[in-house]
Amino acid sequence: MKPRENNFAIAEQNVLGGCMLDAKAFWSIADVVTERDFSSRRHSVIFGAISELVREGSSADSITLAEWFESHKISDLVGGVSYVIDLANTTASTANIRAWAEIVRDHAIGRRVREAGTKIASLTGPDSLAEAQAVLGSVVGGSAAPTKDAKAAMRGVLRVMQAQTDRDSDLLGVSTGFPMLDEMTAGFQVGELVLVAGRPSMGKSLLAMQFAHTAAAAGVPAHVVTLEMQTAACVTRMISARSEVPFDIVRDAKKIEDHHWPRIVSAGDDIGALPLYFDDDVYDLASALARIRQANMQHGTRLVVLDYVQHMRLPEAQTMALAVQEVTRELKATAKALGITIVLVSQLNRSLEQRADKRPMMSDLRESGAIEQDADVILFIYRDEYYNTESPHAGFAEALIRKQRNGRTGMVPLRTRFDIQRFDAAPGGLPQIAPSAPARRYRGFGGNSGRAIND
Structure with missing residues (x-):
């Protein structure tokens, strides 16, 4: 079962804490959430840092993160070193991290839909249609494209190569x-x-x-x-x-x-x-x-x-x-x-x-x-x-x-x-000017x- 659906704040904390406990846990939820899905600004920044560290092949434990925030001079932005350490210490395991991540994602989609509705309702003027389309695009902007298998990817590459050979330029x-x-x-x-x-x-x-x-x-x-x-x-x-x-x-x-x-x-x-x-x-x-x-x-x-x-x-x-x-x-x-x-x-x-x-x-x-x-x-x-x-x-x-x-x-x-x-x-x-030339x-x-x- 999923953890309680309305407990999105705890869900965000458990996603971050789980990634700090084990960097491998990040890859299990990397296709579910992005940093823009976190409702808390500091949680978004922390997840962005975790993503950067893990993708570079580093660990993302609380000590490494604290040093990263200190070096980037943004410790205050995430609530200080103590908050980062508390996140890791209060997370028991990574067992339910994907379920927690799905709660974060679902809440983010709902939040963006509500915000989009408010923005669209307030739009006026000649650009309102285009602006509404841009707003709606931002709602689904975080959604992942369907995963392509090797055969589909190869067909796409071959189509591009064929188009390139057929072009005049x-x-x-x-x-x-x-x-x-x-x-x-x-x-x-x-x-x-x-x-x-x-x-x-x-x-x-x-x-x-x-x-x-x-x-x-x-x-x-x-x-x-x-x-x-x-x-x-x-x-x-x-x-x-x-x-x-x-x-x-x-x-x-x-x-x-x-x-x-x-x-x-x-x-x-x-x-x-x-x-x-x-x-x-x-x-x-x-x-x-x-x-x-x-x-x-x-x-x-x-x-x-x-x-x-x-x-x-x-x-x-x-x-x-x-x-x-x-x-x-x-x-x-x-x-x-x-x-x-x-x-x-x-x-x-x-x-x-x-x-x-x-x-x-x-x-x-x-x-x-x-x-x-x-x-x-x-x-x-x-x-x-x-x-x-x-x-x-x-x-x-x-x-x-x-x-x-x-x-x-x-x-x-x-x-x-x-x-x-x-x-x-x-x-x-x-121009190449010789030393003796005027x-x-x-x-x-x-x-x-x-x-x-x-x-």
């Missing part, structure tokens, strides 16, 4: 628009969360917008969710890039001359015909997810750019890292559930500027929660000329792939064409094409 996914980057990544893949990050003025938002523009131009429906710019500003930049009329002219109509208009109008018509969609009035995770789901249902979007995470009203959490963790995990889950690619733009903090070499590294993401773990591809954008006025690489940028779950890492050189708001491929690589400068920002000039 050499790419497995959506083209980035840059041949060298496509070669490294095989394009943006279904279900991926791609992070584009950098310091201010590196061009991270511009690059992400260009990914969306390129995808749409290739017939792939793309969706830009921008928390930084208005839609008009995004489109103005795209018109400049497509028409090659300098951005400072396009954005100020008084500067437009007669010979500019045909190119501007043509570019505008081309962009208007693309399967490209914009949202610029979202402010938090729930509204962003609602718009992403709505666009996917209505337009079949396959690539989403979200610009950028630091401008989002983050979920309430004890720390910024935990808040960002919730955002990235929800975005990753959404990308996987909808079969799309989500490109998330993020700004790095200024600590990297204390180093001699200011190229971003993975360690620069440590204060950004679980981005490093959740992202399938991490791409940093770096321009040496921003820090070094005598840089031989002026007019160029480095796209630094620091992580790729299914591929290699490395650097892809890009030409900066900020005068017309775009990046171009740099098949010749970064200095050469490359204009890459404002009012020129980025061509090399001699002093």
